[in-house]
Amino acid sequence: MTVNDVLTVHGGTPLHGQIRVRGxxxxxxxxxxxxxxxDAPSRLYDVPRIRDVxxxxxxxxxxxxxxxxxxxDGELVFxxxxxxxxxxxxxNVHAGSSRIPILFCGPLLHRLGHAFIPDLGGCHIGPRPIDFHIQALREFGAVVDKAPDGMHLTAPNGLHGTKLELPFPSVGATEQVLLTAVMAEGVTELRNAAVEPEIVDLICVLQKMGAIIKVHTDRVIEIQGVPRLSGYSHRPIPDRIEAASWAAAALATGGxxxxxxxxxxxxxxxxxxxRSVGGAYEVIDARPAAGQEGKIRFWHPGGELRAVAIETDVHPGFMTDWQQPLVVALTQARGLSIVHETVYEQRLGYTEALNTMGATIQVYRDCLGGTPCRFGRRNFKHSAVIAGPSKLHAADLVIPDLRAGFSHLIAALAAEGTSRVYGVDLINRGYEDFEAKLAALGAHAERS
Structure with a gap:
């Protein structure tokens, strides 16, 4: 964190206006x-200017x-x-800056016969073990040697299709299998796979390259390995996490x-x-003939917001990345809202900062809901009860991770007074030009 990595936010002003989300x-x-x-160039459109890219x-x-x-604008050619x-x-210069390097394993083994993966970083929201990534690569035929600086992988006999079943529908592990199986010899069957929209879009990318991938019912994906793949031209689905974050900002600020x-x-x-909380929205479909993109307008219609019970889950459930921004709005809802986080065990730490701003949030180790939970008996505080409405006041905030960071930013915008938000550069990992977008929405915020 640098001295310039601080945003001064003058809260209490509803956000109004228009912004755009990219891929x-x-x-x-x-x-x-x-x-x-x-084996040929690829083109990717609508790429956001973010740190992960x-x-x-x-x-x-x-x-x-x-x-x-x-x-x-936003087009990259590879x-x-x-x-x-x-x-x-x-x-190793990139070690600790992202968890993406683990996904280079399969492609590099196919192209070079070996790969090196540094220590991995990412947001500190609970351990996201790579054990299954490594086990899956071994099932494909990779030899993995762990070293102090990371992992060295080879495939002396090439990579071969296999049968795998995930203990949990992990997005990262599903991506690993897809990127490895598409050129592995034979057929790969993956059970209990993640089926998030971004996974389906990745399958679309690979299919454009020449892959043969069948998505069956009950989270089963079958991949027929092919000897070669070509390039692709692809416009990705829009970022549903960023869209929901701005929607929560509209609701929390009365905008x-x-x-x-x-x-x-x-x-x-x-x-x-x-809508259950009391927010209003209007879906405006795209009109390609007129050159108009689709959009959704989100606003606070006035009156009191209503408490709700939320349980995060894999798709098509309520996305874990949606809960943090929305919880800020729930501090303004009348009654007791409940959030049961079932995906990441340490994703409620950001609520401490909200409490210092006047929110009333209690976190519990118990599962406050019926959705199957990965860690309910492992002593993690993963359920929250939010009592509202609470009047938020300004505070000094330190951003712990990407999504929590945006929730802190929303809280500062909704609070009365002037807050200082430290570590805002972390938000650049996933939110393109967020300061310019804040300005476009009428927010009063500037770098300290």
Whole structure:
């Protein structure tokens, strides 16, 4: 954190205006990795200018992929003609900055026969073990040697299809299997796979490259390995997490925000909860013939917000990345709201900061809900009860992770007085030009 990594926020002003979301962060970075598998250039459109994209671009370039800006704003072109090994020292420059490097394993093993993965970073929201990633790669035929600086992988006999079942529908593990299986010899069957919209969009990318992937019912994905893949041209689905974050900001501040690019189909679960709380929205479908994008307008219609009970879950459930921004709005709802976090065990730590601002939030180790939970008996505080409405007041806040950071920012915008938010550069990992968007919405905020 630097002295310039501080945002001074003058709260109490409703946000009004229009902003645009680009391609989903959770798809764009994976599609960039997929370009490694092709024997021809790939084009990816609507790429957001965020830190995670910079990290993946740097890693691709280290491995000989030529990455260039296309003619269209937000377009990237990847030429994988000269994929090569990178030194461990160069790769380690990125150690701790992102968890994406683990997904380079399969593509690099296919292209080079070996791979090196540094220590992994990412948001501190609870351990996200890579054990299954490693076990899956071994099932495909990889040899994994752990070293102090990371992991060295080889595939002396190539990679071969296999049968796998996830203990939990992990997005990262599903991505790992997809990126490895598409060029592994034979058929791979993955059971209990994640089926998030970003996973389906990644499958679309791989299918454009020549992959043969069948998505069956009951979370079963079958991949027929092919000997070669070409490039792709793809416009990703919009970022449903960012869209929901701005929707929560509109609700918490009593504002009215139109989110260009937001799509109803992948936000249906969020929209149901948003309406149940008392928020209002209008879906405006795209009109391609007139050159108009789709959008969703979110606003606070006046009156009191209503308490709700939320349980996060894998898709099509309520997304874990949606709960943190929405909880800020729930501090303004009358009654007791309940949040049962079933995906990440340490994702409620941000509520301490909200309590210092005047919120009344209690966290519990018990499962306050009926959704199957991964860690309810492992002594993690993963359920919260929010009593409201609470009048929020300004405070000094330190951002712990990406999504919590945006919730802190929303709280500062909703609170009376002037807050200082430290560590705001972390928000750049997933929210493009968020300071410019705040200005466009009439927020009073500036770098200290």
């Amino acid at each position: 989903a962060k959770n798809l764009v970075s994976k599609a960039m990795v997929a370009a490694l598998l092709g 910079e990290v993946v671009r740097g890693l691709l370039e280290l491995h000989g992929v030529k990455v260039s800006d296309g003619a269209e 030429d994988p003609a000269n994929v090569e090994s990178a030194s461990t020292d160069e790769i 009215d925000i139109e989110v260009i690019g937001a799509e109803q189909v992948d936000m249906m679960t969020f929209l149901n909860v948003f």
